[in-house]
Amino acid sequence: MSKPLEAMKVTDKVYWVGAIDWAIREFHGYATQRGTTYNAFLVMADKVTLVDTVKAPFRREMMSRIASVVDPKKIEILISNHSEMDHSGSLPETIREVEPEKVYASAKGAETLDAHFGLGGRVEAGKDGQTLNLGNMNVTFLETKMLHWPDSMVSYVAEEQVLFSQDAFGQHLATCEMWADTVARDVLLYEAAKYYANIILPFSPMVSKTVAKLRGLNLPLKVIAPDHGPLYRKDLGWIVDLYAEWAAQKPTAKAIVVYDTMWQSDAVMAKAAAEGLAEGGAQPVKVFPMGSAHRSDVATEILDAGAILLGSPTINQQMFPTMADVLCYLEGLKRKNLVGAAFGSYGWSGGAVKRLTDALERMGVQIVADPVSVNYVPTDEALQECRALGRKVAQANLARLGE
Ligand code: FEO
Secondary structure (H helix, E strand, O other): OOOOOOOEEOOOOEEEOOEEEOOOOEEOOEEOOOOEEEOOEEEOOOOEEEEOOOOHHHHHHHHHHHHOOOOHHHEEEEEOOOOOHHHHOOHHHHHHHHOOOEEEEEHHHHHHHHHHHOOOOOEEEEOOOOEEEOOOOEEEEEEOOOOOOOOOEEEEEOOOOEEEEEOOOOOOOOOOOOEHHHOOHHHHHHHHHHHHHHHHHHHHHHHHHHHHHHHHHOOOOOEEEEOOOOEEOOOOHHHHHHHHHHHHOOOOOOEEEEEOOOOOHHHHHHHHHHHHHHHOOOOOEEEEEOOOOOHHHHHHHHOOOOEEEEEEEOEOOEOOHHHHHHHHHHHHHOOOOOEEEEEEEEOOOOOHHHHHHHHHHHOOOEEOOOOEEEEOOOOHHHHHHHHHHHHHHHHHHHHHHOO
């Protein structure tokens, strides 16, 4: 008989009892090429406590891991740090099965969980800074509103020096490795950046405040345990420092070109513009043809960029639909402090370049060069204009960086 899925030990009294989703490739618009985990944690205090649950289809996996440590019926306290359904989807069924004495969330969390599942007031509202006694241990709730939902909070168990940080500091990375320091650093950094760019970026002002709040509390910490991906146990400061850096949204010399093409005119214009960016000093330059690139990979690269060029053919007076998709997504992510410009081709009516320019304005990008617009197919002269456009944008970016 095979062994059931088991818990993994985080500290003496804390266990990982989550689920690994090796299959997921799409997470509300975000391409999760490396899958993800839904982390839940069992605190073996006098009052056995479960922190967060998992996405609904993974509940049996979580229960199996819990049962490898303790009879699930012995769970007395259930804490929901975040109401989004990848963490709360199995909450109602878990409450029914476990019958905990108390279920806690933030005040907004209690409201949101009720709105999702109609729990009829079963969830109690914890207060920011409230410490709950678990017998031989204590758990403190710290609200992190809008990081990344209004209900978001983190929980800290002082005796084990563990911070359960919900989505903050997470990555969509399916792995059997529980610790971040055993995962290849380049993979970890990329996935942490991708997670920040696609989930956390619009809430950067709150990240700055939360990082300052956490640093001010100076909590003794052995482990930061997010709700996705591996946990941090060594050099805990580096991921917090990275969050502070990403939240500042400082521009760099990096430039990206985002385009699509109908009959290759915009593809050659994009190449010329990219070469112009490099000539102008942009470093690195990354090019995203939206016929094959994914919006969430563009978002990842924009996180530490300084300049953006957009290109599109005109179709029925509009920009190409793939460009509308990525720009709708980027506009929502609200990356600040970019400079940029637009280019495009048209047959008779035109329209794409104007719409790209409008999109840049809505995104708050400082437009530093007039657009290049080409009728049907670019001539050699038009390609020189695209090159010059790239140079001008790169130079404008470097000038404000003082380089
Ligand atoms: Fe992992 Fe906001 O849910």
